[in-house]
Amino acid sequence: xxxxxxxxxxxxxxxxxxxxxxxxxxxxxxxxxxxxxxxxxxxxxxxxxxxxxxxxxxxxxxxxxxxxxxxxxxxxxxxxxxxxxxxxxxxxxxxxxxxxxxxxxxxxxxxxxxxxxxxxxxxxxxxxxxxxxxxxxxxxxxxxxxxxxxxxxxxxxxxxxxxxxxxxxxxxxxxxxxxxxxxxxxxxxxxxxxxxxxxxxxxxxxxxxxxxxxxxxxxxxxxxxxxxxxxxxxxxxxxxxxxxxxxxxxxxxxxxxxxxxxxxxxxxxxxxxxxxxxxxxxxxxxxxxxxxxxxxxxxxxxxxxxx
Ligand code: ZN
Numbered sequence: 041x042x043x044x045x046x047x048x049x050x051x052x053x054x055x056x057x058x059x060x061x062x063x064x065x066x067x068x069x070x071x072x073x074x075x076x077x078x079x080x081x082x083x084x085x086x087x088x089x090x091x092x093x094x095x096x097x098x099x100x101x102x103x104x105x106x107x108x109x110x111x112x113x114x115x116x117x118x119x120x121x122x123x124x125x126x127x128x129x130x131x132x133x134x135x136x137x138x139x140x141x142x143x144x145x146x147x148x149x150x151x152x153x154x155x156x157x158x159x160x161x162x163x164x165x166x167x168x169x170x171x172x173x174x175x176x177x178x179x180x181x182x183x184x185x186x187x188x189x190x191x192x193x194x195x196x197x198x199x200x201x202x203x204x205x206x207x208x209x210x211x212x213x214x215x216x217x218x219x220x221x222x223x224x225x226x227x228x229x230x231x232x233x234x235x236x237x238x239x240x241x242x243x244x245x246x247x248x249x250x251x252x253x254x255x256x257x258x259x260x261x262x263x264x265x266x267x268x269x270x271x272x273x274x275x276x277x278x279x280x281x282x283x284x285x286x287x288x289x290x291x292x293x294x295x296x297x298x299x300x301x302x303x304x305x306x307x308x309x310x311x312x313x314x315x316x317x318x319x320x321x322x323x324x325x326x327x328x329x330x331x332x333x334x335x336x337x338x339x340x341x342x343x344x345x346x347x
Pocket of ligand 1: 081146147221249250
């Protein structure tokens with residue numbers, strides 16, 4: 041009798057532990073950690089988090105970083121399930137063997153090249169131009185602008201600078217021009233430090249800049265959740281009308297209305313599909329301007345189908 045009781049108790053205990061365990065696993069499975077930087081280029085993930093908060097099944101845990109290298113490290117080490125990130129950084133990680141997939145664009149267009157008020161694009165030779173990172177579409181756009189003026193990066197001084205420092209560096213005359221994720225271009229214009237030399241679509245139609253990138257581990261272990269994340273992300277993009285984008289930006293980015301208003305003139309978020317044509321042009325530029333010798337192929341790196 042005593043033995044039966046003991047077995048019964050042990051069973052009950054085991055079931056209780058299993059039950060609790062399952063509950064924990066289920067909760068973890070429904071939360072997806074997405075890394076982002078507080079910039080207008082990340083508004084689609086911010087909008088998505090808002091949509092999923094209202095909806096229920098899957099929850100986005102937004103993990104904010106202060107710089108691209110820190111964010112990249114979190115993605116590469118699997119500390120997050122995905123990120124809104126400069127696509128070239130993710131391409132380089134993929135080329136180095138990190139399991140990542142780009143599943144959507146971060147935004148469409150949305151970059152400008154800003155220069156000191158007195159400088160025109162024909163006068164860039166010998167000037168100092170800042171970019172956030174060599175693995176970026178900002179570096180590609182600078183190369184494109186120089187090429188349009190029969191110059192190359194060898195004719196100018198390229199410096200890497202933290203995005204937040206660029207407007208004040210331009211105002212102080214430490215740099216002569218820059219290209220960076222928004223709203224820091226708009227900020228330079230807004231404080232009177234510079235003017236827009238050109239918008240990205242003048243140099244590169246259907247440019248790719250940021251992408252939503254997910255880890256292979258997340259996609260493989262939680263395919264249904266990954267599908268929800270990607271589908272909702274695209275819905276979030278089409279939700280981001282100018283008014284909605286402004287409202288999400290005001291809520292999440294510590295910027296003035298004037299800066300956000302100007303910045304949002306240059307960007308859109310509908311149709312965030314990465315097409316083969318777009319990617320082929322990006323891969324060409326990445327090779328041409330020396331960012332990467334062997335960028336991953338579309339098939340290796342881009343995933344658009346989720347079942
Ligand atoms: Zn971007």
